[in-house]
Amino acid sequence: MKKNTVQERKIENKSFLSKIEPFLYLLPFLIGLVVFTLYPVINVVLISFKEGYSHLSRNFTEWGLGNYETVLADPRFGQAISNTIKYVLLVVPISTCLSIVIANLLNQKLRFSALFQTAYFLPMVTSITAVGLAWKLMYNKNFGIINYLLSFFGVDKIPWLENAQWSIPALVIFGIWNILPFTIILLLSGLQNIDPLYYTAAKVDGSSSLRIFFRITIPLLAPTIFLVCIINTISCFKVFSELYPLFNGKPGPFNNLYTVVYYIRYAMMENRKYGIAAAAAIILFMFIFVFTMVQHFIQNRTRR
């Protein structure tokens, strides 16, 4: 009897160890998560409600919604929101459509497709700041290659980066170019998951390739398209690193291109108003949250 219980205890001990063992493996990651993600996130939420917060002394006057009131009353923030939404609404649909077409071409067994694939995915492995500087040169009014190429079609020189009206298209085009490779990779893997038998079946059923594209490819790709839209929407809401190199670190030629993240940076780095920055960040989060929910809702509706 006694021997038995000893053995049992041993087994119990062992099972306790084996129970916590997986958590031990996870511990380094969990520590990182808590220190670098969870703590800052909670802190941002708290700071956004602290009025008169000083980041040096960590003192504040009282809890309240004052930061939010200030942010929402700031015309600069209104401009930032409107610019950001404009950017999202232009970049996400255009880049998705373009990517679907390009991914389809890449998926065809064309000659040189390996070469094209490399070419398209190059932006992904290049630093966005370096690329941004290159685009700045390409957008140059007098010497840029874009205006040079356009001149063949009889287009007058466009002041891409000097004119408030043209600065949004300049940013959007660069943003689309920058987001394409990632989008294409996702869509390409989605395409490669479609059994080619469906195309064969549709062909035997008498379909043209255009009909196959719209009736077979797109519906079967829909889950990937939705995924791409959601990921791109989130990343476009956070547009900043595309903006920064194009206009020498300024938000547009006449400070007309504030985006929400730029506004947060401006509030924090230039004005040292941490509370304001935190409140703006929370508002941005709300926007992203609502947009993503809407997309989820649409996805669920169409899936039925």
Add this chain to the structure above:
Amino acid sequence: MRVVLDHITKQFDDVIAVNDFSAVLESGELVCLLGPSGCGKSTILNMLSGILPVTRGTIMFDNDDVTTMPPEKRGIGLVFQNYALYPHMTVMGNICFPLETQRVPKAERIERANEIAKLVHVDMLMNRKPGELSGGQQQRVAIARALVKNPRLLLLDEPLSNLDARLRLEMREEIRRIQQKTGVTTIFVTHDQEEAMSISDRIILMKASLLQQNDIPQNLYNQPVNQFVADFLGNPPINNIPGTLRDGVFTAQDGRAKAIIPEFKGLTSQNPVNLSVRSESFILDENGPIECQVTRVYQMGKEEMAYFNFGGTTFSAYIDAEKNLVVGSTVRLSLKRRGVFVFDRETGERIR
């Protein structure tokens, strides 16, 4: 529609999948394409449907040469080995799809889809997606999708291979019924000999890219052109007794057991032969030419399945249960006229 395959060859890079294949399908026939895995059955269907280009030879549909016609123009119904139903469409959507591409008006599409669905008994499943159907139901939807456009030719690639034994039996009757009702020329691919024997007007038996025999089912069984055909058909498989044949005298491989077979009188072969006899073609006969030992007996009701040893080779035969065979005893057998063949062991050619 009458289909003519004239000296068709299909070569992939280094593999010849179909070699100089010629056959004619008469209008309204159901022909089975039978053969072991990898012999080129699917390749032939794919060439008929236009999915694969032909390396050499011509395909005629009635009087039209369709050898290079693209698949969408051929008007063929194809049921794939694993159905390939469009997963995002309902059963109705799947059946309507071929009509959609023919620009049939919507009301007529739905009417025709309902009609064909009734024929294959899936009319109560119209709003389901393929993922929500059983294998047998999916298969019937696939047949409906292939039939709805009134194809000139219906091709079925091992449509029953995913089904359980009972459903298989049911579905092959179903396919036969539908085929006879619509009168569409049909090719049915299978590697199950029993399936082929039971539903087809004609069987084309293939082996390793080559056509072996193209005949009505009874002839394949009773008049095989070579050893492969004789071996492929029949359950239990045909008995092959290796030996030599000199002027009607069959000597087993051990050189001692001999049988003077009157039907073979005057028949001599230079090459070694197989005496190939179906199990139902032996008769217990005290004056018979084959003297052999009883090695095992299985009771199977009215008949017994008995195993005999002749010159070191074991073969099986159905024997009347009333004869009361004793294991270990020596008996004599004679041969019926049907189901007895002699094949050249080297070339596989039929000698008699």
